[in-house]
Amino acid sequence: MISELFRTAARQYRDDLAIVDGHQRITYGDLLERVNRIEERLRNELEVRAGDVIAASIGNTWQFAASFFAVSGLGGVFMPCNSQWRAEELRWFAGRVGFRGVIAEPQFRAEWDRVGDALRPGSILVVDGAAAGGEPDVARHSLESLRSEDDPVLYLPTSGSTGIPRVVSRTHRNLAGGARNVAQALGVASGLRFLSVIPFFHANGFHNCMLMPLLNGATIVLMPQFSPAACHELIRQESVEVLIGSPFIFTALVDSGADLGLLSTLQLCFSGGARLPATVSQQWKDRSGIPVRQWYGTSETSIIAVGCVREGSDSVADASVGAPIPGAEVKVLDDKFMELGCGAVGELAVRSAAVMSGYVGEPELNRQVFHGGFYRTGDFGYMDSAGNLYLAGRMNRVMNIAGVKIDPLEVEQAVEALAGVFRCDVDAVLNGRGGEVIRARIQTRPGFDVTRRAVIAQCRSRLAEYKLPRIVEFAETLPSMITGKMPAEWRRDEPAR
Amino acid sequence: MDLAMSNSGAAGSGAASRETVDRIKRVFVSSLHLNLTEADLAYEQQLDELVGLDSLAVIEFVTAIEKEFGIRIEPELLRLDFVRSLPRLSAYVEDRVAQVRRFSA
Numbered sequence: 001m002i003s004e005l006f007r008t009a010a011r012q013y014r015d016d017l018a019i020v021d022g023h024q025r026i027t028y029g030d031l032l033e034r035v036n037r038i039e040e041r042l043r044n045e046l047e048v049r050a051g052d053v054i055a056a057s058i059g060n061t062w063q064f065a066a067s068f069f070a071v072s073g074l075g076g077v078f079m080p081c082n083s084q085w086r087a088e089e090l091r092w093f094a095g096r097v098g099f100r101g102v103i104a105e106p107q108f109r110a111e112w113d114r115v116g117d118a119l120r121p122g123s124i125l126v127v128d129g130a131a132a133g134g135e136p137d138v139a140r141h142s143l144e145s146l147r148s149e150d151d152p153v154l155y156l157p158t159s160g161s162t163g164i165p166r167v168v169s170r171t172h173r174n175l176a177g178g179a180r181n182v183a184q185a186l187g188v189a190s191g192l193r194f195l196s197v198i199p200f201f202h203a204n205g206f207h208n209c210m211l212m213p214l215l216n217g218a219t220i221v222l223m224p225q226f227s228p229a230a231c232h233e234l235i236r237q238e239s240v241e242v243l244i245g246s247p248f249i250f251t252a253l254v255d256s257g258a259d260l261g262l263l264s265t266l267q268l269c270f271s272g273g274a275r276l277p278a279t280v281s282q283q284w285k286d287r288s289g290i291p292v293r294q295w296y297g298t299s300e301t302s303i304i305a306v307g308c309v310r311e312g313s314d315s316v317a318d319a320s321v322g323a324p325i326p327g328a329e330v331k332v333l334d335d336k337f338m339e340l341g342c343g344a345v346g347e348l349a350v351r352s353a354a355v356m357s358g359y360v361g362e363p364e365l366n367r368q369v370f371h372g373g374f375y376r377t378g379d380f381g382y383m384d385s386a387g388n389l390y391l392a393g394r395m396n397r398v399m400n401i402a403g404v405k406i407d408p409l410e411v412e413q414a415v416e417a418l419a420g421v422f423r424c425d426v427d428a429v430l431n432g433r434g435g436e437v438i439r440a441r442i443q444t445r446p447g448f449d450v451t452r453r454a455v456i457a458q459c460r461s462r463l464a465e466y467k468l469p470r471i472v473e474f475a476e477t478l479p480s481m482i483t484g485k486m487p488a489e490w491r492r493d494e495p496a497r
Numbered sequence: 498m499d500l501a502m503s504n505s506g507a508a509g510s511g512a513a514s515r516e517t518v519d520r521i522k523r524v525f526v527s528s529l530h531l532n533l534t535e536a537d538l539a540y541e542q543q544l545d546e547l548v549g550l551d552s553l554a555v556i557e558f559v560t561a562i563e564k565e566f567g568i569r570i571e572p573e574l575l576r577l578d579f580v581r582s583l584p585r586l587s588a589y590v591e592d593r594v595a596q597v598r599r600f601s602a
Contacts, residue, residue, distance in 0.1 A: 225575065
């Protein structure tokens with residue numbers, strides 16, 4: 001279904017620009033041929049069949065989009081992997097999910113080679129940046145037709161709250177429904193030019209910076225590695241109209257001192273993942289003339305709500321994450337799953353076509369996270385009388401670091417495996433600029449001298465760099481932990497999760 | 498890195514001054530809000546021995562370096578394997594500072 005939706009768009013917009021990837025300007029027609037080419041390779045070299053899961057270690061390049069549509073066309077399931085994962089993390093997913101094969105850019109090949117026998121021999125397909133000759137778009141036997149709309153097409157890894165990562169399963173119907181709802185909410189039309197800088201292996205980047213624009217005939221301008229100066233330059237050079245960023249990206253652009261007034265082609269700016277600090281939002285608006293609209297979503301649900309700019313109001317520094325988008329229903333539930341009224345804080349639960357079918361291989365957990373057809377987000381919040389949503393913290397200990405969910409337990413377990421460590425508590429603390437960083441507090445065993453250097457080396461050997469603590473503290477004793485309990489008090493001004 | 502050397506000309510020719518290295522350490526600690534002091538880094542050659550440095554931290558740190566020294570660091574060098582090395586980063590920064598001076602002279 002997803003592959004067919006893409007093929008329909010590709011035929012309709014054949015001569016329009018789909019992707020700008022460095023010096024390569026790829027039309028929808030070109031992209032379709034490249035999809036066919038990768039499909040051929042997957043069929044011949046990996047013998048991919050319907051239902052097979054293919055892991056992908058690919059940056060924000062045309063190969064990512066082409067590989068996804070190719071896997072989808074074969075009736076397979078695509079699982080994007082974080083580019084910073086170490087072999088140990090990749091091996092865990094390989095054991096959990098079972099990969100038919102891996103599509104990797106050359107720079108990620110070595111880490112996959114270290115995964116060992118959790119992969120079939122010879123199952124790594126390396127795709128490089130060269131514009132290999134495409135396969136013409138001729139009538140073909142589509143394996144996708146063997147699959148139902150309710151079969152999975154995308155596995156998205158996410159953080160668990162038990163020290164064990166989880167895999168979110170999204171069906172063809174989820175992706176199509178989500179892309180349609182979001183395009184409608186944002187007013188996306190063909191020809192609109194997006195800057196795609198959020199990594200495609202993140203849910204936000206995948207859905208909103210890659211899939212949704214490409215199903216709607218828009219153009220995505222790729223930026224594999226963010227830097228404020230290069231981002232500024234690319235927006236001007238390619239006349240970008242839509243910037244989907246994160247608090248980190250908007251903060252870095254504002255702080256860089258660049259002349260934001262030069263970004264005159266921008267029409268729409270969105271920030272997701274975590275709360276955008278009000279000062280950054282205001283500075284961006286003052287200097288670029290364009291308000292940043294915040295949105296709220298999760299890996300399990302795609303975008304749930306989008307902020308709007310109030311008529312007649314100059315203030316965009318609004319604490320609200322906006323109103324639910326068309327097609328998304330949001331309820332606020334108390335601890336007995338009763339629906340709460342306006343202004344009352346409870347757990348946010350959502351129902352829409354985009355909500356995941358469940359976590360892979362977790363039947364018990366899936367029973368817990370769904371209630372009456374609504375997915376329980378684990379986020380606390382409330383709704384005002386106008387239907388705007390406000391966030392008020394997390395139910396469990398999962399941290400949100402620059403939009404990436406990280407389970408503190410995973411870091412704690414890594415540190416506690418170090419000789420001399422008695423206990424480690426990990427949490428997120430404010431970094432002074434509105435964002436949050438990881439803090440590890442460590443209680444050592446008597447007679448052991450544990451150094452900061454040893455803690456960092458230990459973490460680095462087992463975890464991706466973004467999970468490493470930036471603050472390391474040693475303490476005589478640690479306060480007892482609060483795990484997964486509903487906090488007794490609420491501070492509505494606390495940073496949104 | 499080869500790239501750094503080729504772009505920065507004289508950067509490979511000599512060690513950076515103590516003052517530059519200390520300034521970079523100060524910027525490192527303050528821009529990333531670390532609970533470290535410059536003294537903790539006294540014997541460090543690699544900045545990431547005592548702290549996790551993900552890609553976001555690299556950009557925060559480099560942006561702060563650009564401000565501190567009034568220079569522009571080439572986007573290709575916004576990589577952990579370049580900025581982690583104090584000797585290499587210091588030599589590069591000094592070279593860029595010299596270039597800015599030549600331009601404005």
